[in-house]
Amino acid sequence: MIDGAMMLLMYVTIVGLILCDLRAGIRKARQRGDLVTSEGRKRTIDKIARYFNMTFAMSLIDVVQLALIFFLYHFYKTDLWMVPWATLFATGYVAWVEIHSIWEPADVKERKLQQDYLRALESLIRHYGSAEQVINLIKTKDNESGTIEKSQQD
Numbered sequence: 001m002i003d004g005a006m007m008l009l010m011y012v013t014i015v016g017l018i019l020c021d022l023r024a025g026i027r028k029a030r031q032r033g034d035l036v037t038s039e040g041r042k043r044t045i046d047k048i049a050r051y052f053n054m055t056f057a058m059s060l061i062d063v064v065q066l067a068l069i070f071f072l073y074h075f076y077k078t079d080l081w082m083v084p085w086a087t088l089f090a091t092g093y094v095a096w097v098e099i100h101s102i103w104e105p106a107d108v109k110e111r112k113l114q115q116d117y118l119r120a121l122e123s124l125i126r127h128y129g130s131a132e133q134v135i136n137l138i139k140t141k142d143n144e145s146g147t148i149e150k151s152q153q154d
Contacts, residue, residue, distance in 0.1 A: 003066055007059055007084050010091040014051055017098040018044060028106035051094050058086035 022044045029036050062084035072078040124134045 003062075003082055003084055007062070007087050010084075010087050011052075011055065013091055014055060014094050015048070017095055018048055018051065021098045021101050024102040028109070031106045032110060055087060055090040055094070058090040059084065061086040 022041070025040055025044075026036050029040070065086070066082055066084065069080045069082050072080065121134070124137075125131055128134050128137065
């Protein structure tokens with residue numbers, strides 16, 4: 001009974017941490033001047049699903065472990081601690097990720113996006129040869145299909 005209550009407390013902790021991260025994400029988006037849209041909330045729902053899938057799998061491991069400890073106690077009088085270690089580990093992992101995300105400064109996401117844009121631009125320049133050619137490719141973008149056409153200079 002105590003183990004079930006511990007596991008329930010761990011699941012509630014995960015939900016609480018996710019909601020705190022959602023609140024922090026909304027606050028950071030407003031600080032950056034970004035619009036708060038439903039896309040971030042959808043990512044939060046996906047995150048809840050991923051975390052609960054992982055934690056549920058770890059809880060199944062704990063059920064097997066606790067059943068084995070119960071069996072050992074009743075048939076061999078071996079006294080071991082009945083603690084849901086795998087669920088505790090999963091909750092600790094989620095807590096570490098979420099607390100790190102909450103404490104992360106608001107401009108870190110913007111810097112990551114800028115680095116992604118720079119890497120994409122460098123890749124385009126490597127592929128097409130020069131920045132001018134990349135700019136021409138972007139300017140001669142086909143409006144109907146949404147693809148970038150090669151310029152006549154190639």
